[in-house]
Amino acid sequence: MELTPQTYSQLVKEASPPSPHAKNISMAFFIGGGICVLGQAFIYLYMGLGVPKETASGMASITLVLLAVILTGLNTYDRIAKVAGAGTLVPITGFANSMSAAALDFKSEGFILGLGAKMFIIAGPVIVYGISASILYGFVYWLLGQL
Amino acid sequence: MLEFFPAFLKAFLVGGLLCAIGQLLIDFTKFTPARILTGYVVTGVFLGGIGLYPKLVEFAGAGASVPLLGFGNLLAKGVRDAIDQQGFLGIFTGGFTAAAGGIAAALFFSLLAALLFKPKEKN
Amino acid sequence: MATRKGRYTIWMEDPPSIISSACVGGKMEQEGPLGNIFDLIERDSYFGQESWEKAESKMQSLAVHKALEKAGLEGDAVDCAFAGDLLNQCISSTYGLRGMGIPLVGLFGACSTMAESLAVASVFLEAGAISRGVCCTSSHFCTAERQFRYPLEYGGQRPPTAQWTATASGAALLAKGEQSPFVRAVTIGTIEDLGVTDANNMGAAMAPAAAMTLEHFFNDTQTKPEDFDLMVTGDLGRVGSTLLRQLLLERGYNLEHRQTDCGMMLYNPQEQDVHSGGSGCGCAASVLCGHLIPLLRAQKLRHILFMATGALMSPTVVQQGESIASIAHLIYLSSEKSGGPLSC
Missing domain, CATH: 3.40.47.40 (Stage V sporulation protein AD)
Known part of the structure; x- marks a missing residue:
């Protein structure tokens, strides 16, 4: 058999064990769902304290961010994430972890060019493309409003 | 507590499902986590823009607002509100205004955490 | 000389x-x-x-x-x-x-x-x-x-x-001297690249380089796998080792039972969460210096081929879409200063 990148990639595929998909997906489902339930609990907690619903939702998100940052600092978030996969990536806690993990890690290169600059090394694109998408949407929304 | 149960269940199922879709992307595509997060936020802006996502938030509460799609939805809502109030300028101010809470909290808490903690080896 | x-x-x-x-x-x-x-x-x-x-x-x-x-x-x-x-x-x-x-x-x-x-x-x-x-x-x-x-x-x-x-x-x-073990021969590797781009599968990226260097050595010295007690690869891990054996089998060399990998020796895959095995310059170095050299000195091994494999990439080129180029260098180590399969 002639060894080409194509034939080799077939060999590689056969030799590489697959990820445990069923386990990964169910863990992502349960842990991700659990984080959302926790968020819902905070929403009710803040509403119970007399905060309006929409503000309560924002405060719940910030609470989750705080918890994720604390768990990151205590070297725990990555351990949960190893099991949870997308279950800890997709919720806002994953965004918070990506920023705090980078902040902790790059502190060794100083506060300005280390911590300050590299905090956004993973979360940066989320902000860049999220805000850009919102501006594009806003432009369309504004145009439609002018008609 | 029992009257909250349906809301918790809905948050769990919808939130869990959105995470499970993320896991499918990790396991079956070559997308890196950063790409998936970015994709979720942009998709959230789109779904929020066409009015679909607000309905999901209404239904599932934190199950829809906590995943990053909800963050995108928040951006879309912020832009819409800002344009309604300020007109053209709102296109540029709305997104960051709406996202301010989450981003500011994440970056400030991260700064504090970096002052207090030190990274450790895994395991 | x-x-x-x-x-x-x-x-x-x-x-x-x-x-x-x-x-x-x-x-x-x-x-x-x-x-x-x-x-x-x-x-x-x-x-x-x-x-x-x-x-x-x-x-x-x-x-x-x-x-x-x-x-x-x-x-x-x-x-x-x-x-x-x-x-x-x-x-x-x-x-x-x-x-x-x-x-x-x-x-x-x-x-x-x-x-x-x-x-x-x-x-x-x-x-x-x-x-x-x-x-x-x-x-x-x-x-x-x-x-x-x-x-x-x-x-x-x-x-x-x-x-x-x-x-x-x-x-x-x-x-220079008479103390065992000895470096009898070395084969400098060529750069191999079969288009693997997955940085999470380095073993697969490096296996072609290992196969090529081993084949070069066998050809140059007119030897075969059976002439050696052991062929120890650097850190191909489980996936890369499987691929190496397959690649060489197709070229007529059967490594079975004679090939082992530093990345697989250093950790216990059942109890330690290391996935395909260990890697890094320190993996092959410590297994060689702490394990293989003492075994050769004690005459428990006589002729081995130590071959460390490396992925010659940087995050920059991988982000630019380049595939992972790799290399493998081979060292023929022996407990004896002369004799053995390669005496000439």
């Missing part, structure tokens, strides 16, 4: 002797099946330093000092150091050996560096350019994660094909 044999192999007429070797490891390495081969273990991943980069430098310094101590020598008795590591500009070697006053030849061959350094040092010795040389490489899980992957506390999942960078360093002292 070293002489050319075939297209790729360098034959040692007066084979250099490995007069001493030492290795240093971390917590995971201590808990693995080869935990007792280490001269020094530090369970704190910082090695008492402020940063992991400093910790890795410290490891190289400790390994070289230990190897010198075992030989009863001081730094000034060594003519040249041949050292390298995975970090940008090989800083672990530079800062680890700073202050020792040993002339340094800095080498980069990614995870293949230990074999590369032995090859270069052997030729220097054969040429009479040095009378004693020290070879040293290291890797550190945390520095490699930081440079090649994500921040340490970032929550990510690794696929089963990923490898675990060993926190370890190994140093070997080479000199």
Whole structure:
């Protein structure tokens, strides 16, 4: 058999064990769902304290961010994430972890060019493309409003 | 507590499902986590823009607002509100205004955490 | 004098002797099946330093000092150091050996560096350019994660094909003499690339280079796998080892039962979460210096091929869509100075 990148990639595929998909997906489902339930609990907690619903939702998100940052600092978030996969990536806690993990890690290169600059090394694109998408949407929304 | 149960269940199922879709992307595509997060936020802006996502938030509460799609939805809502109030300028101010809470909290808490903690080896 | 044999192999007429070797490891390495081969273990991943980069430098310094101590020598008795590591500009070697006053030849061959350094040092010795040389490489899980992957506390999942960078360093002292084991021949690898782009499957990226170098060696020396007790690859891990055997079987070489891999020896895959196995310059270096060299010296192994494989990539080119180019260097080590399958 002639060894080409194509034939080799077939060999590689056969030799590489697959990820445990069923386990990964169910863990992502349960842990991700659990984080959302926790968020819902905070929403009710803040509403119970007399905060309006929409503000309560924002405060719940910030609470989750705080918890994720604390768990990151205590070297725990990555351990949960190893099991949870997308279950800890997709919720806002994953965004918070990506920023705090980078902040902790790059502190060794100083506060300005280390911590300050590299905090956004993973979360940066989320902000860049999220805000850009919102501006594009806003432009369309504004145009439609002018008609 | 029992009257909250349906809301918790809905948050769990919808939130869990959105995470499970993320896991499918990790396991079956070559997308890196950063790409998936970015994709979720942009998709959230789109779904929020066409009015679909607000309905999901209404239904599932934190199950829809906590995943990053909800963050995108928040951006879309912020832009819409800002344009309604300020007109053209709102296109540029709305997104960051709406996202301010989450981003500011994440970056400030991260700064504090970096002052207090030190990274450790895994395991 | 070293002489050319075939297209790729360098034959040692007066084979250099490995007069001493030492290795240093971390917590995971201590808990693995080869935990007792280490001269020094530090369970704190910082090695008492402020940063992991400093910790890795410290490891190289400790390994070289230990190897010198075992030989009863001081730094000034060594003519040249041949050292390298995975970090940008090989800083672990530079800062680890700073202050020792040993002339340094800095080498980069990614995870293949230990074999590369032995090859270069052997030729220097054969040429009479040095009378004693020290070879040293290291890797550190945390520095490699930081440079090649994500921040340490970032929550990510690794696929089963990923490898675990060993926190370890190994140093070997080479000199003319009669003390076993000996470097009998070296084969310098060619750059191979079969288009693997997945940085989480380095074993697959490097297996073609390992297969090519082994084939070159067998061709150049007219030997076959059965002539050797063991063929030890650097760190292909489980996936890469499977592929190497397959590739060579298709070319008519059956490695079965004679090939093993440092990455698979260093950790216990059932109990330690290392996925496909260990990797990093320190993995092959510590297994060689702490395990294989003593076995050769004790005559428990007689003729082995030590082949360290390296992925010659940087995050920059991988982000630009380049595939992972790789290389493998082979060292023929023997407990005897002459005789054996390659006597000519």
